[in-house]
Amino acid sequence: MEKEPIIALDFPTWKEAEQFLVPFQNEQLYVKVGMELYLQNGPFIIEQLKKMNHRIFLDLKLHDIPNTVGQAMKGLAALDVDIINVHAAGGVEMMKKARAGLDAGAKGGKRPILLAVTQLTSTSEAAMHADQLISVPLQESVLHYAKKAKEAGCDGVVCSVLEAASIREACGEDFYKVTPGIRLKDGNADDQQRIADPAEARKIGSTMIVVGRPITKAADPVAAYHQVKALWGGQA
Numbered sequence: 143m144e145k146e147p148i149i150a151l152d153f154p155t156w157k158e159a160e161q162f163l164v165p166f167q168n169e170q171l172y173v174k175v176g177m178e179l180y181l182q183n184g185p186f187i188i189e190q191l192k193k194m195n196h197r198i199f200l201d202l203k204l205h206d207i208p209n210t211v212g213q214a215m216k217g218l219a220a221l222d223v224d225i226i227n228v229h230a231a232g233g234v235e236m237m238k239k240a241r242a243g244l245d246a247g248a249k250g251g252k253r254p255i256l257l258a259v260t261q262l263t264s265t266s267e268a269a270m271h272a273d274q275l276i277s278v279p280l281q282e283s284v285l286h287y288a289k290k291a292k293e294a295g296c297d298g299v300v301c302s303v304l305e306a307a308s309i310r311e312a313c314g315e316d317f318y319k320v321t322p323g324i325r326l327k328d329g330n331a332d333d334q335q336r337i338a339d340p341a342e343a344r345k346i347g348s349t350m351i352v353v354g355r356p357i358t359k360a361a362d363p364v365a366a367y368h369q370v371k372a373l374w375g376g377q378a
């Protein structure tokens with residue numbers, strides 16, 4: 143279990159992300175750079191965060207034909223981030239190519255951890271049935287994707303806390319279960335459907351938690367971060 147919660151830096155510009163980070167002073171953070179920040183600002187963002195010694199999850203959720211994803215991963219490996227990901231729905235061949243691309247592009251033999259997104263935490267079982275025409279229960283779909291991700295050489299998955307226990311049972315303790323959809327007990331779910339609080343995530347067995355708006359939109363983000371961190375670490 144990683145003791146730092148991962149903060150989702152969902153901001154449109156580096157200026158806003160940098161301003162958000164100022165009150166954290168010299169604290170070494172684990173941050174997530176997603177589509178909003180990366181697609182508008184590019185590798186510059188990663189360079190800045192690395193200069194600040196933060197660890198980085200580059201959350202681009204690649205999903206394309208195997209060759210395209212493999213080549214993209216080869217290039218992205220040069221950024222030397224800590225975690226990177228794909229959508230498991232792209233299939234086993236695509237995930238294998240993603241892994242091969244990372245292996246080929248890795249700097250000094252150290253490649254990023256490769257995760258596969260199972261079902262987005264904003265997806266409810268009803269929406270999965272209606273939008274994706276997947277008729278099995280959502281737990282089964284997530285577990286299926288986790289097994290396929292493992293078969294393809296991924297290090298773990300992105301899932302909700304609600305599926306973490308069954309994935310641990312099927313794929314083992316060391317297989318990463320990185321869980322967004324984290325909310326404090328009295329918090330707003332926003333667009334998330336499968337949520338849990340940081341203490342539940344710890345008890346159920348997430349490897350890492352990802353927290354965005356409950357920290358970034360809080361009146362006091364540093365206090366919110368430390369509240370999440372204490373609950374996640376079992377100190378609150």
Ligand SMILES: O=c1ccn([C@@H]2O[C@H](COP(=O)(O)O)[C@@H](O)[C@H]2O)c(=O)[nH]1
Binds near residue numbers: 150261300354356
């Ligand atoms: O299934 C997924 C995969 C990724 N995310 C990302 O995590 C954060 C969550 O932000 P909150 O503000 O805490 O809801 C966000 O960047 C998503 O892109 C996810 O939520 N679910």
